[in-house]
Amino acid sequence: MVEDAPKFYEVAKNIIGLTEGRTIIAHNARFDYSFIREEFNSLGYNYKRKVLDTVALARKLFPGYRSYSLGNICRELGIVISDRHRASGDARATVALFEMCLEKDAEINGSRSNLIKNTRISKLNPHLDPSVIESIPEEPGIYYFFDEKGSLIYIGKSNNLFSRITTHLSNNTTNRSMEMRDAIASIEWEVTGSELIALVRESFEIKENKPFYNRAQRKSQFQWGIYSSFDRNGYLNFTIAQVRDRDSHLCLLTSKEKARGKLIQITETYNLCQKLTGLYETDGACFHNNVGICRGACTGKESAEEYNERAFKAQEEFIFAKKNFFIVDTGRNEEERCAVKIINGKYAGYGYFNINDVGFGLTAIHDCIISSQDNRDIQVILKSYLRRNRVEKIIEF
Numbered sequence: 001m002v003e004d005a006p007k008f009y010e011v012a013k014n015i016i017g018l019t020e021g022r023t024i025i026a027h028n029a030r031f032d033y034s035f036i037r038e039e040f041n042s043l044g045y046n047y048k049r050k051v052l053d054t055v056a057l058a059r060k061l062f063p064g065y066r067s068y069s070l071g072n073i074c075r076e077l078g079i080v081i082s083d084r085h086r087a088s089g090d091a092r093a094t095v096a097l098f099e100m101c102l103e104k105d106a107e108i109n110g111s112r113s114n115l116i117k118n119t120r121i122s123k124l125n126p127h128l129d130p131s132v133i134e135s136i137p138e139e140p141g142i143y144y145f146f147d148e149k150g151s152l153i154y155i156g157k158s159n160n161l162f163s164r165i166t167t168h169l170s171n172n173t174t175n176r177s178m179e180m181r182d183a184i185a186s187i188e189w190e191v192t193g194s195e196l197i198a199l200v201r202e203s204f205e206i207k208e209n210k211p212f213y214n215r216a217q218r219k220s221q222f223q224w225g226i227y228s229s230f231d232r233n234g235y236l237n238f239t240i241a242q243v244r245d246r247d248s249h250l251c252l253l254t255s256k257e258k259a260r261g262k263l264i265q266i267t268e269t270y271n272l273c274q275k276l277t278g279l280y281e282t283d284g285a286c287f288h289n290n291v292g293i294c295r296g297a298c299t300g301k302e303s304a305e306e307y308n309e310r311a312f313k314a315q316e317e318f319i320f321a322k323k324n325f326f327i328v329d330t331g332r333n334e335e336e337r338c339a340v341k342i343i344n345g346k347y348a349g350y351g352y353f354n355i356n357d358v359g360f361g362l363t364a365i366h367d368c369i370i371s372s373q374d375n376r377d378i379q380v381i382l383k384s385y386l387r388r389n390r391v392e393k394i395i396e397f
Contacts, residue, residue: 008039019049027070027094029053046138054097056170061104073097124169127185133169136162136189142201143189145180145213153183154213155205157198161189180213193332196340196391197350199381204372224259225249228315231276234304235297236311238263238277243376250318252380266314273297273307320345320383326365326395327386337392339365340382346374347382362397 015036026032029051040047058065058073065076070093074081079096083089124130127148141161145154145168158164165187171177192198206214225243228236228250240259243249253259260279267277274280274288275298288294297307320342327340331352341348351368358364385391 023050141191148185157202194329226251270310270314
């Protein structure tokens with residue numbers, strides 16, 4: 001059916017013209033709108049339009065139905081759909097549903113109703129200025145929610161501030177989510193440029209400010225650690241244990257199962273002994289030795305020197321390979337970069353510098369750093385981020 005249809009880039013300009021200054025109306029609008037935005041993103045264009053969701057409208061104006069899928073709600077309201085699951089049929093059904101919503105809204109709320117202008121308004125705290133929402137940028141950053149008394153009630157981070165904040169403001173998933181949404185009287189945010197800085201800031205500020213709705217994040221979620229030590233025969237062993245305040249751990253994880261999974265991964269990757277990685281409790285040989293996989297560290301057949309060469313490489317997965325370095329990533333504008341400073345393998349702070357100021361060495365980067373204390377959560381954040389993401393550069397010093 002779409003074999004001879006034009007490519008998106010061929011119709012993109014027409015879509016911009018057709019929708020300029022208009023509101024996109026759709027059933028489950030976030031789903032459709034996300035595809036349109038993604039297509040424009042691939043063309044390097046930041047497409048942004050107001051969106052109105054007939055699912056939210058129907059739930060508000062016609063409460064009590066079991067399902068609000070387009071087919072079911074139209075059937076309940078007596079709207080006949082022809083050519084179902086085709087663009088024209090579904091679009092006509094959405095138009096008919098929207099017209100019924102307009103009539104119902106006028107009947108309930110009068111001609112001055114704000115519901116159709118913004119389906120979120122009916123759900124928001126009356127002290128929250130809806131115009132503030134439209135000014136939220138679609139960039140990485142950290143955001144703050146305040147209640148009517150000006151008390152900070154929630155801190156969050158996102159790669160897209162607008163998307164994440166509006167998700168909070170339209171969240172109907174749990175009682176707690178709706179309770180927080182109703183309490184939000186004002187919003188502040190700060191663009192960070194890099195998601196890494198947003199992660200670091202969020203972690204520190206939640207622990208420092210202890211917002212009411214961040215209760216689950218006030219304490220470290222990383223309660224299990226992987227540790228290393230030498231046994232009496234000189235072999236490097238790995239173990240799992242619950243974390244204590246001053247532990248010298250290699251790695252922190254949220255559950256014992258995840259810690260065990262990590263040990264299984266390094267055991268297979270570096271051909272380590274199951275007994276020496278704590279995966280197989282025995283007084284003799286490990287299971288892998290019995291089937292010819294383990295090289296015999298558990299029985300003394302493989303020397304500690306030979307075995308530890310691989311074990312040390314496995315250990316490097318848990319620690320910063322470099323001791324003193326900067327993690328340099330995107331800044332808040334084209335001429336700026338952010339930097340995270342690591343000294344002796346520990347987090348030392350972050351900052352922003354102008355790329356035009358580093359022509360004579362690293363002084364500008366060192367000077368921009370705001371000193372901060374290391375903690376177990378920051379270590380996990382940094383190591384995890386470096387494993388999952390490509391930063392602009394790593395600079396040793």
